[in-house]
Amino acid sequence: MQENRPPVAVARPHQSNPQGELDDHYLVALAKTGKPDAYDMIVRRYRGFVRLKASSYFLLGGESDDLIQEGLLGLYKAIRDYRTDRESSFRNFAELCITRQIITAVKTATRNKHTPLNQYVSFSQTPAAAGDSETTLDEILPGPSVHDPVNQVIASEELESLVSCLSGVSGVLSDLESRVLSLYLDGHSYEVIAEKLECDTKTVDNALQRVKRKVGTHLASREVAA
Structure with missing residues (x-):
């Protein structure tokens, strides 16, 4: 006589964390398949870090929200480029992409004076951008701000x-x-x-x-x- 056994629950990988929230890997996978709600959730989850990173810079002749938007572009690139076979977590990868996007925008604005940003001054060091030199006040002040x-x-x-x-x-x-x-x-x-x-x-x-x-x-x- 065959013994009746209770069904074995199989957990879906990368679906939720101990707090019951959908985890980053699962949301990124959904976003890559074209689920806009997944993008929305990731943006809400990382908005605080984007604002914190953007607050490390002061915008001369422009709106501070511009730096936040550059950070959000960095977040989009992280979603687009992240691979689940990476050793680093998505959070580490996203924070790196966000920081690089902001710093790249700062350097480009300083060098070309005709980018989506105007001119920026760093108020603090950015550890995630190790190896990238910070833009100084002396580098920023010379030259007019050009509308783009x-x-x-x-x-x-x-x-x-x-x-x-x-x-x-x-x-x-x-x-x-x-x-x-x-x-x-x-x-x-x-x-x-x-x-x-x-x-x-x-x-x-x-x-x-x-x-x-x-x-x-x-x-x-x-x-x-x-």
């Missing part, structure tokens, strides 16, 4: 929304729009994007304007305030 049309293309609030729903809107972007957006997210200027795509800067500007409108439409369809 990128700030007109994707405003701070829209950029945060963009990070949280990129996977959902990507299916409605044209090939040009996708390529322009990808290069922009990699930190390239209008001029570099235009050179890489063999077009003029006006075409780049128009493509990012269309991306902005499509993101707004996508958010409205999800009933999420932009």
Whole structure:
């Protein structure tokens, strides 16, 4: 006579932590499959670190929210590039990507004076960026601040929304729009994007304007305030 045994529960890996919250690996996996809600949860989870890291810098001639948005771009890149076979946790990888994105933006702004940011001064050391020299006040002050049309293309609030729903809107972007957006997210200027795509800067500007409108439409369809 066959003995009746209770079913054995098999835990799904990387689904929840001891506090009952979905863990990072599980959320990243969902985000990579195009689940916008997973992006939203990751953004909410790491918003505090982004704000803390951004607060280490002071913006000269601009809005402090710009640095927060750069940090959120770093978080998006972490989600996009993270591999579960890495030895480091997603948290460590995300914090590194966020810090690098902010510092790269600072250095680019100082060097070129025509990036999505204006000019920044570091108030504190950033241990996660070991090996990268900090921008000093003497390096920042010389030279005028140059207005960049990128700030007109994707405003701070829209950029945060963009990070949280990129996977959902990507299916409605044209090939040009996708390529322009990808290069922009990699930190390239209008001029570099235009050179890489063999077009003029006006075409780049128009493509990012269309991306902005499509993101707004996508958010409205999800009933999420932009």
